[in-house]
Amino acid sequence: EPGIYRILMPAPVAADPEPEDLALTVLFEDAHLIVVDKPAGMATHPAPGSESGTLVNALLHHCGDSLSGIGGVARPGIVHRLDKGTSGVMVAAKHDRAHQGLTGLFAAHDIERTYIALTRGTLTPERGRIESRLGRSTHDRKKMAVLKTGGREAITDYVVERIFGLPAKAGGAPLAARVACTLHTGRTHQIRVHMASKGAPLLGDPVYGSGPPAGSVRDAIAAAGLTRQALHAAILGFTHPITHEPLRFETSPPEDMTALQARLETL
The missing domain is CATH 3.30.2350.10 (Pseudouridine synthase)
Known part of the structure; x- marks a missing residue:
């Protein structure tokens, strides 16, 4: 004015x-x-x-x-x-x-990259490949999204390693899961978007969480002190570009994710 x-x-x-x-x-x-x-x-x-x-x-x-x-x-x-x-x-x-x-x-894509994710709910089937086009969301330019057209090819292989909070009744869904995700491409927020697109967003994800988890899972997140998306780049393997030596590195998730998994195992 x-x-x-x-x-x-x-x-x-x-x-x-x-x-x-x-x-x-x-x-x-x-x-x-x-x-x-x-x-x-x-x-x-x-x-x-x-x-x-x-x-x-x-x-x-x-x-x-x-x-x-x-x-x-x-x-x-x-x-x-x-x-x-x-x-x-x-x-x-x-x-x-x-x-x-x-x-x-x-x-x-000649790199071995595997991540450990803790998700809300789980994926079906327990092992699979997610292939999509990823690009900027048409609704929120700060977010990435699965697109029908445009974007770039994104491929993630996943394996559900553990499920937590087994349903008390038939037909119910587990409350959370530990998922190993192997990247074949490296798009921005790829794992976070792919897991959310399958109805199993990462626990603690402030952007792609799409709704709160069950109360017991929220309590476990708070008790573990997790204040971020539960995602850890666990394995990186490649051939040394100069010496041509095969290299492979693996680390365990840090304390916040480890503590959260321990609490999820008691659900």
Whole structure:
């Protein structure tokens, strides 16, 4: 509306992320690449709302100037990413040749990537493949969605490893499940969207949760201290792009997911 407005401009922020001495769990490191176990709550690279305290800031401190520059000023060494709320195994490149080699492996889907998810309810059948097109939601541009046309191909294999809260009556559904998801593509929020599209969204997911779980499951989430989507990148396997050595790394879910599963097992 017409009138006089005061506009306050924030001070400019430097484009180059600063090295920060942050705790970093290193699983493997050589002159070419570094593999880490990223904690939940740490963003992969600087972005609005997460300008510092990211994995990039930690890697800049740990690796110095050796990170690959292909990823750009804000994403040195970054070949792939995990959501801020997702924990697990990640690899970063220390020079451009390693970066190009890893990028080629990801582009060819020649990477072993398996995630552990705790879901509301379970999937039927207990083992299967989800194939769809994923892209920006037409209703909310901040979300991804399964699309009938457009988007990009997304393929997830899944196996239901455990179910929790067995129904007391015939025809009832379990309250929760532990699901292993293997990625054949790496689209944004792929597992979160695929699980939700099958009626089994990740527990604790603030974006794709689509309704609260049963009261006993909500209590278990609160008692376990889970404040994020229950998703952990457990396995990352690939051929070293320089030495051609086969590498495979596996880590267990962190305490919040472990504690939640222990409580779900008592339902």
